[in-house]
Amino acid sequence: MVPEAEKRRDDMRALVIVPVLKLARSKAGQGDSSQAPAPQRSNEARLEEAIGLARAIDLEIVQGLIVPISQPRPGTLMGSGKIEEIKALLDEHDAGLVIVDHPLTPVQQRNLEKEWQAKVIDRTGLILEIFGRRASTKEGTLQVDLAHLNYQKGRLVRSWTHLERQRGGAGFMGGPGETQIEADRRLLQERIVKLERELEQVVRTRQLHRAKRRKVPHPIVALVGYTNAGKSTLFNRITGAGVLAEDMLFATLDPTLRRMKLPHGRTVILSDTVGFISNLPTHLVAAFRATLEEVLEADLVLHVRDMSDPDNAAQASDVMRILADLGIDEKEAAARIIEVWNKIDRLDPEAHEAIAERAVGRENVMAVSAITGEGVEPLMDEISKRLSGVLTETSITIPPEKLGLVSWVYGNAVVDGREDNEDGSVTLDVRMSEAEAAEFERKLGNGPKADKEDWER
Numbered sequence: 001m002v003p004e005a006e007k008r009r010d011d012m013r014a015l016v017i018v019p020v021l022k023l024a025r026s027k028a029g030q031g032d033s034s035q036a037p038a039p040q041r042s043n044e045a046r047l048e049e050a051i052g053l054a055r056a057i058d059l060e061i062v063q064g065l066i067v068p069i070s071q072p073r074p075g076t077l078m079g080s081g082k083i084e085e086i087k088a089l090l091d092e093h094d095a096g097l098v099i100v101d102h103p104l105t106p107v108q109q110r111n112l113e114k115e116w117q118a119k120v121i122d123r124t125g126l127i128l129e130i131f132g133r134r135a136s137t138k139e140g141t142l143q144v145d146l147a148h149l150n151y152q153k154g155r156l157v158r159s160w161t162h163l164e165r166q167r168g169g170a171g172f173m174g175g176p177g178e179t180q181i182e183a184d185r186r187l188l189q190e191r192i193v194k195l196e197r198e199l200e201q202v203v204r205t206r207q208l209h210r211a212k213r214r215k216v217p218h219p220i221v222a223l224v225g226y227t228n229a230g231k232s233t234l235f236n237r238i239t240g241a242g243v244l245a246e247d248m249l250f251a252t253l254d255p256t257l258r259r260m261k262l263p264h265g266r267t268v269i270l271s272d273t274v275g276f277i278s279n280l281p282t283h284l285v286a287a288f289r290a291t292l293e294e295v296l297e298a299d300l301v302l303h304v305r306d307m308s309d310p311d312n313a314a315q316a317s318d319v320m321r322i323l324a325d326l327g328i329d330e331k332e333a334a335a336r337i338i339e340v341w342n343k344i345d346r347l348d349p350e351a352h353e354a355i356a357e358r359a360v361g362r363e364n365v366m367a368v369s370a371i372t373g374e375g376v377e378p379l380m381d382e383i384s385k386r387l388s389g390v391l392t393e394t395s396i397t398i399p400p401e402k403l404g405l406v407s408w409v410y411g412n413a414v415v416d417g418r419e420d421n422e423d424g425s426v427t428l429d430v431r432m433s434e435a436e437a438a439e440f441e442r443k444l445g446n447g448p449k450a451d452k453e454d455w456e457r
């Protein structure tokens with residue numbers, strides 16, 4: 001039976017804990033000879049981020065705590081003194097959920113739940129929960145549910161998850177009994193198999209759409225960045241597309257694609273992608289194939305950084321690591337990535353000037369404010385310049401009976417010169433990509449049309 005005091009605990013009121021392993025910290029400080037050491041996050045930055053993540057799912061955070069751990073315990077991670085201290089805080093605040101910003105083994109999670117008589121989730125659990133609430137397309141939802149079930153399968157406790165809530169699961173204080181765990185596992189496995197099958201179907205359909213979209217002859221520009229860096233805001237600023245931009249972590253889970261025009265008339269497809277985060281578990285990276293594939297295929301990648309965040313160097317190196325995991329290596333990165341230093345309006349005048357100066361003259365860096373629009377025009381010019389590498393100069397003549405194509409050329413290629421000939425035809429000096437040239441030829445010869453609707457979602 002669950003005692004009265006525990007029943008009252010509110011599992012939307014949470015305590016956030018950042019365990020700091022002293023051993024790990026001193027080791028990290030020494031660096032790794034085979035790799036440049038990644039910038040270290042301060043404990044305060046970690047705590048602030050963990051609280052931000054928890055707020056992203058509407059939790060009420062009663063307190064945040066940095067907990068130094070000299071010797072990690074296999075059974076409970078932290079020692080009994082700390083466990084007692086935290087239990088007292090939970091009682092004091094009537095909180096029923098503890099977020100531990102560190103990986104927990106299933107045994108540690110179960111033991112801590114018992115000790116604290118509260119639900120416990122670790123960083124992966126929390127990120128999965130956020131993703132679960134944000135996914136909006138069928139594929140995104142299936143991917144997250146699948147990642148969630150796989151994560152849960154190895155656990156000895158029932159999760160504090162949106163899935164559990166959907167199932168109406170409650171009364172799980174202290175964890176389910178062994179038979180219950182067996183039954184749960186069987187159910188989980190059945191759901192996993194079913195989801196995998198559904199997902200296969202959805203992925204197949206998407207790949208079909210993607211293949212069609214690739215026939216549309218425009219370069220793809222993908223936005224990437226740490227969560228909350230301002231990707232959606234920048235996306236809106238340059239496309240006027242009205243995509244959801246909120247102070248909400250991971251507001252963008254599914255790829256958003258829009259066609260846009262650059263100065264000089266060049267058309268590109270801009271793709272907004274999922275926000276990255278440090279310690280993103282590998283199976284979660286895989287879960288976002290849909291948006292990440294856009295990045296892999298992109299002709300140009302804009303890496304948006306929030307320069308007003310003191311932690312931005314560590315965030316940037318996390319993003320680069322994830323891109324490297326995806327197969328975009330450093331050498332290639334220089335050619336394909338522009339770093340967009342965003343939120344410069346939030347900097348004090350001195351820092352603003354310093355950042356602007358650092359950016360000037362560096363081909364790979366552009367300083368902007370997606371909110372005020374400062375620096376956005378030069379950014380667009382830079383995008384044009386980068387993409388013009390894939391263009392070939394040519395001269396085309398459009399016969400009088402096909403003059404409708406003139407506006408298509410203006411809309412899709414870069415037009416450098418025009419001559420209206422006596423016979424009614426028009427000659428244009430243009431720069432266009434191979435694919436655009438092929439599309440033009442198709443249109444000229446009444447060939448099969450590319451299906452515009454396929455990518456304009």
Ligand SMILES: Nc1nc2c(ncn2[C@@H]2O[C@H](COP(=O)(O)OP(=O)(O)OP(=O)(O)O)[C@@H](O)[C@H]2O)c(=O)[nH]1
Binds near residue numbers: 275368
């Ligand atoms: N002051 C200022 N705020 C900005 C700027 N760009 C974005 N923001 C704010 O930063 C917050 C996050 O912006 P989003 O565009 O949603 O960030 P995102 O990178 O798409 O976030 P995820 O969906 O989590 O990946 C919002 O409150 C924006 O208004 C900027 O240039 N200046």
